[in-house]
Amino acid sequence: xxxxxxxxxxxxxxxxxxxxxxxxxxxxxxxxxxxxxxxxxxxxxxxxxxxxxxxxxxxxxxxxxxxxxxxxxxxxxxxxxxxxxxxxxxxxxxxxxxxxxxxxxxxxxxxxxxxxxxxxxxxxxxxxxxxxxxxxxxxxxxxxxxxxxxxxxxxxxxxxxxxxxxxxxxxxxxxxxxxxxxxxxxxxxxxxxxxxxxxxxxxxxxxxxxxxxxxxxxxxxxxxxxxxxxxxxxxxxxxxxxxxxxxxxxxxxxxxxxxxxxxxxxxxxxxxxxxxxxxxxxxxxxxxxxxxxxxxxxxxxxxxxxxxxxxxxxxxxxxxxxxxxxxxxxxxxxxxxxxxxxxxxxxxxxxxxxxxxxxxxxxxxxxxxxxx
Numbered sequence: 001x002x003x004x005x006x007x008x009x010x011x012x013x014x015x016x017x018x019x020x021x022x023x024x025x026x027x028x029x030x031x032x033x034x035x036x037x038x039x040x041x042x043x044x045x046x047x048x049x050x051x052x053x054x055x056x057x058x059x060x061x062x063x064x065x066x067x068x069x070x071x072x073x074x075x076x077x078x079x080x081x082x083x084x085x086x087x088x089x090x091x092x093x094x095x096x097x098x099x100x101x102x103x104x105x106x107x108x109x110x111x112x113x114x115x116x117x118x119x120x121x122x123x124x125x126x127x128x129x130x131x132x133x134x135x136x137x138x139x140x141x142x143x144x145x146x147x148x149x150x151x152x153x154x155x156x157x158x159x160x161x162x163x164x165x166x167x168x169x170x171x172x173x174x175x176x177x178x179x180x181x182x183x184x185x186x187x188x189x190x191x192x193x194x195x196x197x198x199x200x201x202x203x204x205x206x207x208x209x210x211x212x213x214x215x216x217x218x219x220x221x222x223x224x225x226x227x228x229x230x231x232x233x234x235x236x237x238x239x240x241x242x243x244x245x246x247x248x249x250x251x252x253x254x255x256x257x258x259x260x261x262x263x264x265x266x267x268x269x270x271x272x273x274x275x276x277x278x279x280x281x282x283x284x285x286x287x288x289x290x291x292x293x294x295x296x297x298x299x300x301x302x303x304x305x306x307x308x309x310x311x312x313x314x315x316x317x318x319x320x321x322x323x324x325x326x327x328x329x330x331x332x333x334x335x336x337x338x339x340x341x342x343x344x345x346x347x348x349x350x351x352x353x354x355x356x357x358x359x360x361x362x363x364x365x366x367x368x369x370x371x372x
Contacts, residue, residue, distance in 0.1 A: 045083040046230035047143035057136040060091035065099040105144040190263035192221040202228025250280030267301035270313040
């Protein structure tokens with residue numbers, strides 16, 4: 001069995017869809033307002049964590065539901081943020097939200113929430129406190145406002161190598177995935193990073209968590225990575241070279257809207273992973289393979305000649321163009337298309353990365369009599 005924690009309440013909240021109060025009211029009635037508030041505070045903490053590189057600030061969040069006010073503290077210090085129920089401390093700043101408004105600010109269905117109506121009371125005792133309190137308040141403000149959010153900037157902010165370094169992947173991701181950005185997508189990324197350190201890695205997972213503000217983000221790695229989990233990030237442990245394991249993972253955690261292979265980059269593993277997980281991709285979803293340069297690296301099972309040699313990941317992915325065009329085969333009238341041929345609707349090749357779009361591939365070919 002695959003070890004994972006179900007999303008439960010979190011998934012219900014990202015599917016509220018900005019609908020009527022009764023929808024959120026049913027969730028509150030089932031789980032309790034205190035449980036909903038706890039999830040929202042954890043979401044806030046996850047969004048501002050890793051950005052608090054300034055002096056200590058105690059921020060009190062007051063979240064009202066009907067006549068009840070829930071009070072939680074976010075403690076900013078030394079680049080990290082801790083969340084806890086409020087005690088008798090004197091906060092540096094108080095921010096206030098109505099529960100239903102905060103849900104819609106954190107998980108907006110479309111567009112962006114109103115930028116007005118920011119209710120906060122700072123305590124500025126000196127010039128230094130003005131700067132630190134303002135920065136902490138700004139982080140919370142940004143976390144509850146759906147901005148355009150440049151994916152390049154998010155990659156840099158979280159330290160992902162998908163922009164800069166040796167790669168320029170974010171431009172292609174944004175071009176393909178932006179229409180999904182406001183949707184409650186489910187993402188799987190193979191390869192979390194940080195090797196065997198349970199608290200290292202996860203830079204790209206955090207980037208996706210911020211990019212897809214209603215997204216549920218799964219990471220798969222050979223090593224346990226509990227330290228990178230948050231409200232909407234979960235990790236699983238397993239070997240992408242084990243197709244039976246991948247099939248179980250897809251059945252238990254999928255279906256996925258986006259699958260990204262940034263794992264071992266071993267050619268055999270890339271092919272195994274695609275064959276095992278592509279069936280667990282939703283219609284209109286994307287399967288992305290990064291770092292296809294290893295198709296030319298012998299240490300990864302590649303062949304150094306400048307061609308897509310048989311058995312390499314690029315040979316496999318290039319071969320999918322035949323599946324895309326299967327209705328043009330000479331014998332297409334006499335053969336039954338495979339499930340793969342029926343479901344590959346587009347392929348985009350870029351430097352060291354490939355996007356495969358899954359959708360109904362039903363366009364007819366030219367008539368047999370016209371092919372002579």
